[in-house]
Amino acid sequence: MKRHPALQALTIASVVAVSTAGAVSSASAAEPAAPGASDGITVTAGALSIGLDAAGTVTSLVDQRLGENHLAADKRAPLVSLVIDGEQEVPTGVTQDGDTLVFSDDSAGYEIEVAIDASASYTTLEVVDVRAPEGTDVESLLWGPLPTSITETVGETVGVVRDGDFAIGVRPLNDHTEGGWPQEYQDTGWQSEVEANPSSLEVAPVSEPLEEWSVAGVTPWGTVLRAFSFDYSSERLRSQPNGYQVPVGPLPDSTVVGSKLAVFGGTPSMVPTVLSTISKGESLPYPTIDGQWQKVAQATSQSFLVLGDLRTSNLDAAAKYAKAAGLEYLYSLPNAAGPWKATGHYEFDSSLGGSDAAVADFVDRAEELGVKVGVHTLSDFVASNDAYVQPAPADERLALGGRAELTRPLSSSANVLYLDDDTLLAAGAQGKKLRVGDEFIDYGSFRQVGEEWEVTGLTRGRWGSTAAAHESGASAARLLQNQYGGALGDLGIIDEISTRFADMWNDTGIRAMSFDGLESASQAGYGGYGIARMVNGTFSQVDDHDGFISETSRMTSNAWDGLSRASWGEVASTSMDQVFLNNAFYNANYLPPMMGWIHLAGNESLLSIESKLARAAGLDAGTGLQTSVGSLNGGGAQTTLVLDAIKQWETARNLGAFTAEQREALRDRSTNWHLTMVSAEREWSLQQLDASGAPIGEPQSVSAPEPAIVTEKLTDAEAGTLYGQVVESNSPATIRYEVTAGSLPRGLELNADTGGIIGIAEKPGSSRFTVTARGSAGIADSSKEFTLQVRPFTPRADVELEMPLEPSAPATVTVTNAGTHAMKNVRIEASAGNGWAISPELETVRKLDAGEAVTVELQLTEQDDASRTVSVKTRVRFDAPGSKDNELTREATLELPLANIAAAYNRVSISDDAAPRTANFDGAGNSYSAQALAAAGLVAGAEFEHDGLSFTWPSAVGTPNSVAGSATFEVSGDGTRLGLLGSAVGPQAGSGTITYRDGSTQPFEVAFNNWAGEEAEDAVISSRYRNTPSGPANHGYHYRVFFDSVELDPAKEVYTITLPANGSMRVFSVAIG
Incomplete structure (x- = not known):
């Protein structure tokens, strides 16, 4: 098998481990720590590095540009897991086979094969095989959740979380891969902590939360990105958010195999470009308008004239009113359902002609009058009088x-x-x-x-x-019934309704629709899968996607690509506060801003309608202007004024005529405004009004900008590194970006829809080219010449030098290629000083690929004049594209511990009565008497038992026999406690450290009372006199030795102890037992 370029392992002499670090590279997908088994794998997705430990648990989410880890603190979850027989089975291991990761749990006996495919800006993860023990039921496959610390802006539906510096996104890539988390497993994936409605949307109450279908979730401690696939190959029960269980399946070829995600990380400004790249690259729905992707097109948010009485008899009048308002779409809403005999089979009622052929004629007439036609639907609502229900017997596929x-x-x-x-x-x-x-x-x-x-x-x-x-x-x-009392369709009916919709749009030329009540497609038990089948099934069968606008009542992660926009609420019954909350949601989810439906009457005052239009302009939001031909007819001259006001506000909004400051003022819900045309489609006068319509202050000028590219210059690129920058136009009417002269550096491309330049430049150099921003009809193009400098690759290497616990073990030096190109001729030089030799002194690695690391063992050898301080220096030199002999150095030292406490003695605290001046315990020349201590039970050089521990009392008298201050020495023995015998000048305490043989450490506290006292108190022993410089004295007083102990880790072996750095404390003996 040919290995993925970023997955090749390195094998050389003296190399004892190979690991990887993330790199932003087109050749990078998943990188192993060693062939076959791994101590850690990195999956690179754009500028995101996902770290996995040996069990397949996500251990880091690193922005490779800045090195910041965005994994939520103390939160860990597997990248992928299974639910088998009702229990989540978390993998205990992950191995690598080429560009496939294999997650497994030997105790559960399953394996999940995940294929990794990296593009420049994102990476796909696809389940290509699942193996489980015979007789077990694989219910579902769970992705993540990925727990992140990013909370500033959460796009629940689009599956992107972002702050000012970094964005992380997860996108489901097929209908069967659902955004969100299964309702059945509320006790897993932090689901019980996920907010049901963090955006406070009226359309998403707790009983029907958008969270159910959303990749991104909000928790008290951060955010989660998650998805899943259910196995529908056998009948099973699916839980609804309200707890009701619906039997579903079996469906053919519907296991969890094929579950697929796109994952990415990058600069927030580049997210629309990456989303566009994913949608096109993975063949997802990609609706356009004027040839531009609808998610970024200004025209997607255009307003509609929503008519309750649109008929063949009043089309001319309706078209005249739409044109007077500057609107291109007439939308039929005669009732809550739309212009249908019944929802389900969706046969047209008489209002638009009564048949597909008649409606096609109606649409043709509308186009001749300069307008397009849209209609309302209720998704898979099946009316009780529809042919799916009557005549009896009703269709067996009703949900x-x-x-x-x-x-x-x-x-x-x-x-x-x-x-x-x-x-x-x-x-x-x-x-x-x-x-x-x-x-x-x-x-x-x-x-x-x-x-x-x-x-x-x-x-x-x-x-x-x-x-x-x-x-x-x-x-x-x-x-199962819909909210209007009719029935719901199962998947078979959902598919038929999707086909009916597409056939209608293809045959009649209708260019807009709403999937109202879209949540119903989930209520047959299939959740987001059912919704995706309806939306994406319709999209896939529509012949002409350009200019076809679809709205929805529910936005889901699986249907995000196929839908044009969401537009919730009816201003009058929906508060303006809610409209603003809705638009915050749209912004977070890269959806066009929309006001919902605004009631419009022909006799409405300008003050009333313009207050709503001002908010729409402030939000740059489109509107469904809900009225009737009858109402507009009845408004007389006022209708003309109202429609012209709509035209002026909408024209100025869509041309980007309002400044940022003006838009902010227009969003102030306490203000009123009037807009007057000065020059058609070029200039207006904006006047603030009070509540009665009287002017406030001077009018402001509003002018459509002269189309221009406003990006001053492009930042430099680096060869081999992910690059991203947006070329921006000041005109919202820009519909296309093109390179019209020169060429981009090889490896970079300009996204025609977003203006984003993205990719990985292949080699250094300078490129000069011209970008042209194409305007929509009637809007001038604008061009600008740019020079993009591609700098040579800047090598990035990390060198880590680790000293051993003791010199018999090797030191290690680890060199990691943290860049995006191979390091060549890597030379690792090592030297030791202070009487120590080191081997090898030179190790050469021919090539270290991006993300790979090499670890070399360095053996230390003691020479005749060796010091207790072992010093090691390493120098790493390497070549990289465009540079040679790059150099990094590291130095480290190892202080060898003393052999035992006796070797650490640095203070004479015990003297012979015949030579009292040889000791000085307290700084005043006083000391313990060896004879007095012996009389109390502490005999020089003898064993002393206390509290189950066996101590050896110092044998030296008149020479150093205690430790004052810090010292590190070896301690031997087996047991669960460390005991210390000592005393102090005045009550004293301090902190020390225990070092175990495995290199781990344990801090401890020790305290001793004053050595001299009137009573023995809690002393281990108490002698009855001391030595002064003049000889034995202070008979009858107590000169005490105290005991303190520390609990040890019973599973570890103690290597050394480091005593507190308190010079007023004296330690005589230590013991383990």
């Missing part, structure tokens, strides 16, 4: 909830039935309707009677069905 069996026969006239289970009757599903055979039965209430559940208040033969007799044992199912 059903729980099921139970009749425990008694049910006659055709009975108004009570009995079931063997009540699960299907639980709260959480809309309506109270059962399907028994071909009959629909409404019920009132239920109760348990013995081992049966009695269901009463029956109304038989509903929705055109016939009341019939049903045998005991017949199946009864809860019919």
Whole structure:
């Protein structure tokens, strides 16, 4: 098998370990610590480096440009895991096979193969195989969650979290990979801590949270990015947010294999470009308008004239009003459902002509009048009078909830039935309707009677069905209903409705629609998968995506690509505060700003309509102007004024005529404004008004900017490193960016939709080119010449020198290539001083690829004149593209411990009575008497037992026999406690350190009382006199030795102890036991 370039391992003499560090490189995907098994793997995704430990747990989320780790503190989760037989199985190991990572858990007996494919700005992760023990049920596959510390802006639906410096994104790449977390596993993935509605959206109450379908979640400690895939190959129960369980499946070819994500990290300003690159590169829906990606096009937020009485008979008038308001779309909303005979099969009612062919004629007429047509839908709502329901028998694919069996026969006239289970009757599903055979039965209430559940208040033969007799044992199912009381479709019906939508748009030329009630597509039990099947299924079958605008009532991570915009609320019933909250959500999710629907009357005052238009201009938001031809007809001359006001505000908004300061003022909800045209589509006068419409202050000039590219210059690129910068135009009407002269450096490309230049430049040099920003119809183009300098690759290497605990073990030097190109001719030189030799003195590595690391062992050898201080110096030299003999040096020292406490003695604290001047315990010439101590039980050189520990009392008398201040020495022995015998000049305490053989350390505290006292108190022993410079004295007083102890780690072996640096403390002996 050919190995991925970034996955090749390094093998040389003296190399004892190979590890990796992240690098922003087009050749980088996943990099191992060693062939086969790993102590750590790095997955690079754009400028994001995802660190995995040997178990496959995410240990870091590093911005490779700045080196900052954005993993939430103290939070860890696997990159991928499985739910098997109802339990989450977290991998315990990850290995690498080429560009595939294999996650496994030997105890559970499963493996997950994840293919890694890196592009310049993002990386895809795809599950290509799952192996589990025979007889087990793999219910679902879980991605992450990735716990991040980024909380400034959270795009829940788009799956991007960002702050001022860095953005991390996760995008599902197919319908079966759902954003969010399964409702069934609330006790995993920090799901219980995730806020249901962090954006405070009215459209997403706790009972129907967008969080259910969102990659990004908000927690008290940070954010999470997550996704999952369910196995629908067998029937299973799916939980709804309200707890109701719906049986789903089986579906063919619907295991968790194929679950796929895109992951990226980078500069926040480049996120739209990366999202565009992902959508195009992974063949996701990519709707455009005027050839530009709708997510960044100003035209996507254009306003509609929403009419409740649009008909074939008033099309001319409707078109005239739309043109007067400067609007291009007429939108039909005769009722809550749209212009349909019934939702489900979606056959046109008579308002637009009554058939697809008639509607096509209607649309053709509209186009001749200069407007396009859009219609309202209710997604997969199935009306009770639709052909999916009537005539009987109703379609078997209507969505059903729980099921139970009749425990008694049910006659055709009975108004009570009995079931063997009540699960299907639980709260959480809309309506109270059962399907028994071909009959629909409404019920009132239920109760348990013995081992049966009695269901009463029956109304038989509903929705055109016939009341019939049903045998005991017949199946009864809860019919899942929509919010308007009709039915819902299962996946088969969802697919058919998607096809019907696409066929209608293709055949009639309708250019806009709304997926209102889109959450219904999830309520058949399939969650975000059902929503994606509806939206993406429609998109995939529409012939012409350019200029087709789709709105939604629910935005989900899986449908984000296929939908043009969300537009929630009806200004009048929805507060302006909520409109602003909605737009904060749109901004966080890279969606066009929208006001929702605003009520418009022909006789409305300018003060009223312009206050709403001012807020829209402040937010740069489009609006659904909801009215009727009748109302506009009735407004007379006022209608003309109102429509012209709309035209002026919308024209100025879409041309970018308002300054940032003016837009901020327009967002002030306490203000009123009037806009007057000065020069058509060029200049206006903006006047602030008070609540009565009287002017406040002087009018302000509003002018459409002369189209120009406002980016002054491009930052330098570095060869081999991810580059990103946006070329910006001052005109929102820019629809295309093109290189019209010269060329970009090889490896970089200009995104025509966003103006972002992105990629990895291949080699140093200078490129001169011209970028032209193309304007929409009637808007001038603008051009600017740029020079982009590609600097030579700046080599980035890390060198870490680690000294051993003791010189018999080797020192190690680790060289990591933290750059994006190979380091060549890496020479690692080592030297030692102070009487120590080192080997090898030179090690050469021919090549160290980006992200790889090499560790060399350095063996120390003691010479005749060796010092206790071992010093080592390493010099690393290497060549990189464009530079030679780059050099890094590191130095380190090792202080060898003393052999035992006796070797550390530095103070004479005990003297012989015949030579008292040889000791000085307290600085005044006083000392312990060896004879007095012996009389009390401490004999020079003898063993002394205390509290289960065996000490050796110092044998020296009149020479150093205690340690004052800090000293490090070896301690031997087995046990769980370290004991110390000592005393002090005055009560004293201090902090010391225990070092174990494994290199770990343990701080400890020790305290001793004053050596002299009137009472023995808690002393281990107490002698009854001391020596002064004149000889024995102070008979009858107490001169004490104290004991203190420290609990040890019983699983470790003590190597050394470092005593406190308190010169007033004296330590005589230590012991372990």
